Amino acid sequence: MEVRRSIPKAGMLAILGLLGILAMPALAPALRTHPSGWSRLFYAAYRTHVRAAFAARQDFLTRDDQHFILKYTRADAAVAGAVLRQADLAYDRVTKDLDYSPPGKVVLVLYPDRASLQRSFGWSSQDQALGVYWAGVIRLLSPRVWLPTGDERQLEAAYGREGPVTHEFTHLVLDYRTDGNYPYWFTEGLAQWEEYRYTGYLWLEPQSRLDQPLYSVAELSTSFPALPNQALAYREAFLLVRMLDGEEGDGGLQRLVGLLAKGVSWDEALDEVYGMAPAGLQKRFTDYLARPGSGGED
Numbered sequence: 001m002e003v004r005r006s007i008p009k010a011g012m013l014a015i016l017g018l019l020g021i022l023a024m025p026a027l028a029p030a031l032r033t034h035p036s037g038w039s040r041l042f043y044a045a046y047r048t049h050v051r052a053a054f055a056a057r058q059d060f061l062t063r064d065d066q067h068f069i070l071k072y073t074r075a076d077a078a079v080a081g082a083v084l085r086q087a088d089l090a091y092d093r094v095t096k097d098l099d100y101s102p103p104g105k106v107v108l109v110l111y112p113d114r115a116s117l118q119r120s121f122g123w124s125s126q127d128q129a130l131g132v133y134w135a136g137v138i139r140l141l142s143p144r145v146w147l148p149t150g151d152e153r154q155l156e157a158a159y160g161r162e163g164p165v166t167h168e169f170t171h172l173v174l175d176y177r178t179d180g181n182y183p184y185w186f187t188e189g190l191a192q193w194e195e196y197r198y199t200g201y202l203w204l205e206p207q208s209r210l211d212q213p214l215y216s217v218a219e220l221s222t223s224f225p226a227l228p229n230q231a232l233a234y235r236e237a238f239l240l241v242r243m244l245d246g247e248e249g250d251g252g253l254q255r256l257v258g259l260l261a262k263g264v265s266w267d268e269a270l271d272e273v274y275g276m277a278p279a280g281l282q283k284r285f286t287d288y289l290a291r292p293g294s295g296g297e298d
C-alpha cells in the first residue's frame with residue numbers, strides 16, 4: 001500500500017448488487033445513454049449515498065465554502081481554514097486541467113489522528129496514508145499530526161507543498177467525470193502527475209529505482225493494488241501518465257478522459273487518441289524510458 005496516499009480496495013460488490021436490483025426499473029431509460037452499462041450507474045448511486053451520509057454526520061463540526069464541506073473535530077479548529085484554502089487552490093487547478101467540476105460541494109473529512117482515520121476504514125496501524133479518496137469523499141489526516149506546528153502560516157505553506165489534497169482531489173474529479181471508467185494505475189498516475197506539476201512532489205523510494213525488472217503495463221492493468229512493490233508500481237504509473245501527456249501535446253490526456261467519460265473503454269480510448277492498442281502502450285513506454293530526459297532515468 002502506498003505510504004502517503006491510497007485508495008482502499010472497494011468491498012462494495014454486495015451493496016452494488018442490491019442497489020442494482022432495486023434500481024433497475026427506474027434506471028433503465030438512462031442506461032441507453034450510458035454505453036458502459038449498469039456498473040457505472042450503480043457505482044454513481046453508491047457514491048452519492050456515501051457522500052450524503054458523510055455530509056450529514058453530526059459527530060463532526062462543519063465548515064463550508066463555495067466548493068467544499070469540511071467535517072472536522074474541535075482539535076482541528078485552528079487548522080480547518082488552512083485546509084479549506086489549500087483545497088480551494090487544488091480545486092481551481094484540477095478542475096481546469098481536467099475541464100470538469102464535480103456536482104455540488106465536495107465533502108472533506110479531517111481526522112484528528114491516525115487511529116481515527118484508520119478506524120474509518122478498518123485498516124491496520126501500519127497504514128500511513130495522509131489522505132484517501134474513496135466513493136465520493138476525501139478523508140484527510142490532520143496536518144497537526146505530521147507537520148511541525150507553531151507558526152500557522154508556515155504550517156499552511158507546508159501543507160500546500162506536501163499535503164495530499166491535490167492528489168486526492170484529482171482522484172475525485174476523474175472518478176466523477178468517468179464514473180469509475182479507468183484503470184487503477186491511471187488514476188494513481190494522473191493524481192501523482194497533477195501533484196508533481198503543482199507541488200514538485202514525487203514519491204521516490206530506493207525500491208522504486210528503474211534499474212530493476214519493471215512491472216509490465218499488463219501487470220499494472222490487472223493487479224495494481226496487489227503488486228508487492230507499490231513504490232515501483234506508483235512510479236511507473238506516474239511515468240506512463242507523464243508520457244501520455246507529452247505524446248499528443250497539451251490535449252491528449254484531456255481527450256482521453258473525455259472519451260472515458262462517454263463510456264468508451266480504455267483500450268478503445270487509447271487507440272482513438274494515441275493510435276495504439278494496449279500492446280503498443282507497452283512498447284512506447286519501454287522506448288520512452290530509454291529516452292534521455294524522459295524522467296525515467298535514475
Ligand SMILES: [Zn+2]
Pocket residue numbers: 005006007167171187188191
Ligand atoms: Zn492516490
